[in-house]
Amino acid sequence: MTVSREVELSGHIIDSGMMQSCFVAIMDLGGSFEVEEFRVGRTEVEESYARLTVLADTEDDLRSIVHELHQNGANPSHPVDASLDPAPDDQVVPPDFYSTTNHPTDVRHDGEWVTVERIEMDCAVVVEENESRSDSTASGERSEPRAADDSSDGVRAYTKVLNAIEEGDLVVTGETGIRVRPPERPRGREGAFGFMQGGVSSERPSKSTISKVADAIAETKREGGSVLAVCGPALIHSGAREALARLVREGYVDMLSAGNGFAVHDLERDVYGTSLGMDTETLDHPRKGHKHHIYTISQVIRAGSIRDAVEQGLVESGVMYECVTNDRPFVLAGSIRDDGPLPDTMTDAVEAQNAIREQAHEADMVLMLSTLLHSVAVGNCLPSSTRVICVDINPATVTQLLDRGSAQAVGMVTDVGTFVPILAEQLLDE
Structure with missing residues (x-):
């Protein structure tokens, strides 16, 4: 005896690969499907629609298939309200809680779809009746804006990391009443962001791709958006420090996320003319150069x-100098291997994660420059609608970012010491 569930897909489901992904998921998990209805969009703007009956041998098998389809943007044809269960204790979620993707998500409450605020992957969704919002609106006070399709008055849905869950929070459980909307691949390639189709390549013509990245940054700034740079120490060591400092000074980089090492290398370059003891211009190693970084840390602490x-x-110069003098906020997240660390470095991992999360939700575009751990950390906090460029000489860094769920990222396998100066030249000198 088989069990079945009806799901539907809508949007640019063919050229985005959504329909193919769903078909493959069903077959890989041992199920089958019947296409009940299929309408193909015949223009660049017309959307397609498919309604499927998914079949499996057992209810557990069907639940696994539907869960996978849900992650790929397929939703039940006849949605019901989301299930809500109270958190039994602080930092404790109910069993079978819904774990989010990084895609735009809605939950159904009292027959209406409510957009989940501050979406990011691997979180719980909390729903609350916000009576104060309804009261303030009725009395003429200014209320917080809601998403266009949020028509449920006085109701909020938002993500919480597990350590922020409070006893009594109404947490979404199961898979019902949840709608996921993965970003669709644009049909046209015109415009500054037309090149951002995801994937990783070391064979793209670097200069032309960097030119397109520059155009995308410029467009983001013209639209009033914010650009976050996520930087590793190799950026300083490879000689790109001055170029990045110019981008910060001229307002093309609005925020910085890095580790203790990046800031130390940058400050050492100003104080001693070296990065980790090496002169980045002559490549010489001055006497006692290996001590320069720890001397720099001690002077900043003093x-x-x-x-x-x-x-x-x-x-008097460098990236951190430009951040300070131009009021560009920065987050330095520490690690177990940090020397010092600098007094600005956050050594509490949860505190650092929360600070990174605030930056991630404010950013409209993110440049990830030669750092695996920080790129993955920031990527985990980003909604899939945020544009991401990841640059590293090691292809494994870029592919790991995509494998961790940041499928919207464009990867460039190239030397960051080449990328950043050319980028600055494209933005500032042409």
């Missing part, structure tokens, strides 16, 4: 902070 070091004249 000053009180990076800002204090800038204001006292200890630091």
Whole structure:
């Protein structure tokens, strides 16, 4: 005896690969399907629609298939309200809680779709009756804006990481009443973002691709968007420091996310002219150069902070200098291997993660520059609608980012010491 469920797909489901992904998922998980209705969009703007009956041998098998389809944008044909269960304790979610993707998501409550705020992967969804919002709206006070398709008055749905769950939070459980909307691949390639089709390549013509990245950054800024740079120490070591500092100074980089090592290398370059003991211009290793980084850390600690070091004249150039003097916010997230660390480095992992999360949700475009761990950390906090460029000389860094769920990222396998100066040249000198 078989069990079945009806699901539907809509949008640009053919050229985005959504329909193919769903068919493959059904077969890989041992199920079968029948296409009940299929309408093909015949123009670039017309959407397609498919309604499928999915069949499996057992209810558990069907649940696994439907879960996989759900992640790929297939939704039940006849949705019901989402199931809500109270959290039994702080940091404890109910069994079978819904774990989010990074795609735009809605939950159904009292027969209406409510858009989930601050979407990111691997979170729980909390629904609350926000009576104060309805009261303030009725009294004429300004209320927070809601998404266009959120027609459920006084109801909010938003993500929470597990350590932020509070006892009594109404948490979405199961798979019913949830609608996922993966970003669709654009049909046309015109415009600054036309090249951003995902994937990784070391064979793309670097200069022409960097030119397109520059156009995308410029368009983001023209539209009033924010650009976040996620940087590794290799950027300083490879000689791209001055180019990135220019981008920060001229407003093409609005925020910085990095680790203790990046800031130390950058500050050491100003104080001693070296990065990890090496002169990045002559490639010489000065006497006692291996101690320069720890001397730099001690001087900044003595000053009180990076800002204090800038204001006292200890630091007079570089990326961190430009962040301070131009009020560009930065997050330095520490690790177990950090020397010092600098006084600005967050050594509490949860505190650092929350700070990164705030940056990620504010960013409209992210440049990930030669850092695996920070790229994955920031990528985990990003909604899939945020444009991402990942640059690294090691292809494994770029592919791991995509494998971890940041499928919207465009990967360039190239030297960051070449990429950033050419990018700055394209944006600032042409």
